[in-house]
Amino acid sequence: MGRIKTESNASRKEVIIEKAAALFKEKGFKAASMRELADIVGVEAASLYNHIKSKNELLNIICFDVANRYMHKLDEIEAEKTTSIAKIEKLLRYHIEGMLNHFDEVYVSDREWKHLDNPYLSNLQTQRRAYRKRFAALIEEGIRRKEIKKIDAPTAVLIMLHAISGIESWHRSKQKISGKELEENMVTIMIDGLRK
Amino acid sequence: MGRIKTESNASRKEVIIEKAAALFKEKGFKAASMRELADIVGVEAASLYNHIKSKNELLNIICFDVANRYMHKLDEIEAEKTTSIAKIEKLLRYHIEGMLNHFDEVYVSDREWKHLDNPYLSNLQTQRRAYRKRFAALIEEGIRRKEIKKIDAPTAVLIMLHAISGIESWHRSKQKISGKELEENMVTIMIDGLRK
DNA sequence: CCTACCGATCGGTAGG
DNA sequence: CCTACCGATCGGTAGG
Numbered sequence: 001m002g003r004i005k006t007e008s009n010a011s012r013k014e015v016i017i018e019k020a021a022a023l024f025k026e027k028g029f030k031a032a033s034m035r036e037l038a039d040i041v042g043v044e045a046a047s048l049y050n051h052i053k054s055k056n057e058l059l060n061i062i063c064f065d066v067a068n069r070y071m072h073k074l075d076e077i078e079a080e081k082t083t084s085i086a087k088i089e090k091l092l093r094y095h096i097e098g099m100l101n102h103f104d105e106v107y108v109s110d111r112e113w114k115h116l117d118n119p120y121l122s123n124l125q126t127q128r129r130a131y132r133k134r135f136a137a138l139i140e141e142g143i144r145r146k147e148i149k150k151i152d153a154p155t156a157v158l159i160m161l162h163a164i165s166g167i168e169s170w171h172r173s174k175q176k177i178s179g180k181e182l183e184e185n186m187v188t189i190m191i192d193g194l195r196k
Numbered sequence: 197m198g199r200i201k202t203e204s205n206a207s208r209k210e211v212i213i214e215k216a217a218a219l220f221k222e223k224g225f226k227a228a229s230m231r232e233l234a235d236i237v238g239v240e241a242a243s244l245y246n247h248i249k250s251k252n253e254l255l256n257i258i259c260f261d262v263a264n265r266y267m268h269k270l271d272e273i274e275a276e277k278t279t280s281i282a283k284i285e286k287l288l289r290y291h292i293e294g295m296l297n298h299f300d301e302v303y304v305s306d307r308e309w310k311h312l313d314n315p316y317l318s319n320l321q322t323q324r325r326a327y328r329k330r331f332a333a334l335i336e337e338g339i340r341r342k343e344i345k346k347i348d349a350p351t352a353v354l355i356m357l358h359a360i361s362g363i364e365s366w367h368r369s370k371q372k373i374s375g376k377e378l379e380e381n382m383v384t385i386m387i388d389g390l391r392k
Numbered sequence: 393c394c395t396a397c398c399g400a401t402c403g404g405t406a407g408g
Numbered sequence: 409c410c411t412a413c414c415g416a417t418c419g420g421t422a423g424g
Contacts, residue, residue: 030226031311034403046404047409055403111307115227129369149388152373155366155381162362163355170354173325177348185351192345193389230419242420243393251419 013051016041020058021104029059029112059112060120066109067127069098074134084142089191091135092160096186099167100179110165132157139194148194160190209247212237216254217300225255225308255308256316262305263323265294270330280338285387287331288356292382295363296375306361328353335390344390356386 019040023032034055038045052058073094077087099106113124135157142148163186170182177185215236219228230251234241248254269290273283295302309320331353338344359382366378373381 028224028226028310030224033401035401044410046406046411049404050409114224132365149384151385152377152381155373155378156385158362158365159359159382159385162365163359166354166358169328169358170351177351181348182351185348186355188345189347189352189355189389193385229417231417240394242395242422245420246393 016048016051017058017061018104021062021108024059024062024108024112025104029108029115056115056117056120059108059116062105063109063113063116063120063124066098066102066105067124067131070095071127071131074131078134078138083147084138084145085147085191085195087138088142088194089187091138092164092187092190093183095161095164096167096183099164100183103167103171107165107168132161135161142194151194156194163190212244212247213254213257214300217258217304220255220258220304220308221300225304225311252311252313252316255304255312258301259305259309259312259316259320262294262298262301263320263327266291267323267327270327274330274334279343280334280341281343281387281391283334284338284390285383287334288360288383288386289379291357291360292363292379295360296379299363299367303361303364328357331357338390347390352390359386 016037020032020037023037023040026032027036034048035045038048041048074091077090077094080087080090113121116124132154136153139148139151139153139156143150143153167182170177212233216228216233219233219236222228223232230244231241234244237244270287273286273290276283276286309317312320328350332349335344335347335349335352339346339349363378366373
């Protein structure tokens with residue numbers, strides 16, 4: 001009757017989340033079915049529900065994992081005593097590396113969040129808005145310090161975050177350029193776009 | 197028995213496509229239902245099928261309308277006798293304005309194309325690849341002519357195209373900045389990011 | 393353009 | 409973790 005929370009039980013859930021992220025990325029949240037996911041995991045569809053509450057719970061976990069990771073990094077960077085440009089570069093690199101190393105999760109969190117249900121949906125939207133605002137504040141600080149040219153900071157944030165999500169196309173095309181080279185190219189273009 | 201192709205019949209189809217683009221944008225292709233679309237158009241679901249063949253046909257039309265428009269503009273710009281930077285700026289502005297003026301269609305074509313079925317899916321992928329290649333060639337030309345700094349051209353294309361799709365967040369947040377200001381900011385940041 | 397309806401598939405539950 | 413199954417919803421068709 002009572003389910004026992006063993007170690008293998010916990011890691012089973014992690015496997016499900018991981019496979020779910022890959023599946024949601026490939027097909028989109030709505031088009032991905034729990035039966036497909038079960039197949040990939042290697043169980044019957046009904047068995048998934050011993051580990052998770054619902055399909056939407058999977059999306060919640062994926063989205064908030066990612067959001068919390070970025071929020072935590074931003075806390076860290078804001079506290080540093082360096083130039084504004086250096087802070088922005090650091091955050092950009094974190095985003096690029098996140099996209100390269102946790103591709104499925106980040107991709108899903110970026111493109112499928114609209115399928116969250118409340119209160120998670122509005123929570124995430126609020127969190128994202130706050131994140132972008134603080135990112136923009138970093139740019140505005142740079143403008144005041146004359147490190148960065150006079151541009152509209154929210155626009156710059158929007159450009160940078162979406163440019164990074166473009167790594168998706170790169171991933172898909174499996175280009176000859178390496179991840180590190182890609183990162184350097186992106187940083188060069190974007191940071192020089194800001195610099196005074 | 198035989199359906200008559202009247203003028204109002206044709207424009208009815210256009211209305212359906214327009215409303216479909218808005219609905220697909222809002223909910224995503226898979227999550228949007230034909231019953232919802234019918235409601236918006238003001239008919240019963242079955243009646244939609246007098247104007248269109250299937251839900252997927254709607255997506256086909258939306259995606260190829262957009263793709264063909266951009267391809268045509270690229271033809272035009274390639275033929276011009278100006279600097280590479282001027283060509284790229286012109287193309288960027290066309291993309292930005294396209295995003296501002298035909299938001300629903302462009303958004304859907306950008307984010308929902310993976311739900312196309314073959315042969316449309318692979319046709320569009322091929323077309324998009326060709327487009328990005330020719331866009332990259334414009335940048336490489338600029339590098340050879342010493343107008344543009346030495347960067348990886350495909351990476352720059354990827355950044356720019358995705359940065360523009362970021363106008364989505366701007367649209368959603370209904371910011372105080374005007375469309376024209378947004379365009380100027382984006383062009384400033386991105387063109388200066390390329391310039392030598 | 394509508395009524396009536398179909399077969400398929402979905403997320404999820406009961407019960408063991 | 410499985411078998412068996414449910415109610416809901418989907419895209420689409422028949423026939424008028």
